[in-house]
Amino acid sequence: METWVRFNSQSQAKERLCRAAQYACTLLGYTLQKGGAGADLLKTVKQLESHMSLTRKLMRLGNSAEALEAAKRAVHLSDSVLRLCVTVAHLNRAMYFACDNVLWAGKTGLLPTLDQNKWSQRSFRYYLFALILNLTRDAYEIGLLMERESRCCGSAKASLSSTPVALTPENGDLSPTPTSPSPPLLLPAAPSLPALSLRLRKQLHLLATVLRNNPPLLLDLLKNGCDILIPLHRLGLYRTSDGLVGAAGLASSVLSILTILHPWLKLKP
Template identity: 65%
Template sequence: MDSWVRFNSQSQAKEKVFRAAQYSCMLLGSTLTKSRAASDLQRIVSDLEAHMSLTRKLLRLGNSVEALQAAKRAIHLSDGVLRLCITIAHLNRAMYFACDNVLWAGKTGIISKLDHHKWSQRSFRYYLFALILNVTRNVYEVCLLLDGEDRCRSTKLSSSPSDVLPDDRLSSSSAVPATSPPALMFARLRRLMGQVGAVLYNNPPLLLDLLKNSCDIFIPLDKLGLYRTGPAFVGTCGLLSSVLSIVTMLHPWLKLKP
């Protein structure tokens, strides 16, 4: 089992390269359609995209095994929220890869009379649910880091001596003009966004994973018809998330753990 996982991890790098090429073809095909380029060129790009997709499906054969192994490891996490999100996300990824393998068998003729639309929709539903759980995990980790910073800041404030007497604080606060509720809410929102930005900036793996999942989630939303964005936007999101995945493979310390 472990030897298969190691072998499969090598093919994943190739799959990400083909994924970037596939969504580049999708983006290029959309651009050619808008610019009303020659139909022969559009057909060549479309065929190339289809071949890239079929090659990716071939490289993903057996990925369900790795996803199940990852789910088994995630069961032992101490944090309940992370354990739930990561485990169920890996299980949905395993089902997504299984449906993808069936689609590959149907497109290559191994399984005849396969309902490609039905299986494609089924695979994208599993993919979407896995991405939703991944984004939930990212937001939860951001909240944990923000809570840790708030507690650290409150500890420093309580431990530092104050040179201002209570009466001085009262007089100084009474001299401050009252702020309207909308302005106060905007100030709090701006402070929160600044804290989130600082947390993500100081945690590159979390930032890259959040960006990758946020880009990927538009792909199943478009394919399932839940939120139509068009091939140009889907191609851009797919290309960006593929590049981010390749970066995390080239630099393993940028991969979010666990």
Template identity: 65%
Template sequence: METWVRFSAQSQAKERVFRAAQYACALAGDALRRNGAGSGVLDRLRQLEAHLSLGRKLLRLGSSAEALEAAKRAIHLSDMVLRFCITLGHLNRAMYFACDNVLWAGKAGLVPSVDQEKWSHRSFRYYLFALVVNLSRDAYEIRILMEREVGGKRAKGVENGRLLQADNGLQQLGLRLQVQLRLLAHVLRNNPPLLLDVVKNTCDLFIPLDKLGLYKTSPGFVGLCGLTSSILSILTILHPWLKLKP
């Protein structure tokens, strides 16, 4: 299994580049279609997008093992919420990659009998579960950091002083909302890894939602979300300190 984990780590950067190119093709194709481009150009872009998608699936052949190893490491985290969210997220990623491997075998012609639509649906469903868990982890991290920020007596005094100046309940609610939004912006600004993870997971969330028909958008919007999250992933590979830990 260690061999597969090493293979997955080496191919991860290439897979991210392929992913960025794939969603860039989707975004460009939608833009060209809206501007009345010819069917020949659009067909070539769709073919390139399909080839990039198939290449990505090949590069992810060892990713299930890497996700399982990450889940085994997460089980030992001391924080119960982080332990649950991170472990469950990695397990869903492992299932997503396993379904994706079966889908690759079908598209590559190795197992022609594979029901590609069924396995694609399963793959995106596990992907969606993993993203929901990851966003829940992000929300928990944000709440912990916000509580630390308001834990000081000075922060509490400022907030309470402003709230005492309010004339009614609605005004107090508005002030509380302003304080919380400013605190959220402060926390995210001072924690770039958490900010990048929130943006990346939020962008990725629209992809399975669209593919599963739960929230239909447009090919261009999906392409933009996929391209954005891919660029952020590449940044975390180039600069490991930007990757959210644990």
């Protein structure tokens, strides 16, 4: 199986290019249709999109083995949340690829009696579950990094303010004198709207800092966010236009190609 995984990884870039071309055809067909293009041109674009989809399915034969190997590696992760999300996501990807292989056999005529609509819906359900788990993993890692960044900022501020200074009435010593009355006890007030707005701005700044300092996490979040529109649309859970689906698929394909060209941009594990 390891030999097959190594062989299969060499064709990932070609599959990503075919995927980008497929969703570019989807976007082009939607744009031409809105522009009132002729039926012959629209039919040609549709046929090209279908050929690209079938070619991708051929290239993904055996991808289930790679997904299963990735799930076996993820079982040994020390973090329990990451272990659960990554392992189950890879298992769903394995089932998605298996359904996709069956669907390819139906489209090529090897299984002429196959209910292609049922298997297509089944494959998109597994794809959706995998993407939800990937987004959950991204959110979990963002939360951990934001908490770590917040602690680092707090420690830096504490170290700056830890220099001992002798307090006198001239530099701000407000300790009560024996003759001064005791200060009244005040109950903590509820946070006001400006305080909530300030807290929200701090959290957004912290989020931007974390994503800017972690390009692999940012790319994975963008890629999964674009990809999830596709199964939501195909399953009828969130209907949108073919143009948006094509643009989302094209964008996620380009991001995937970037992670192949520059492996350090791929989120690990």
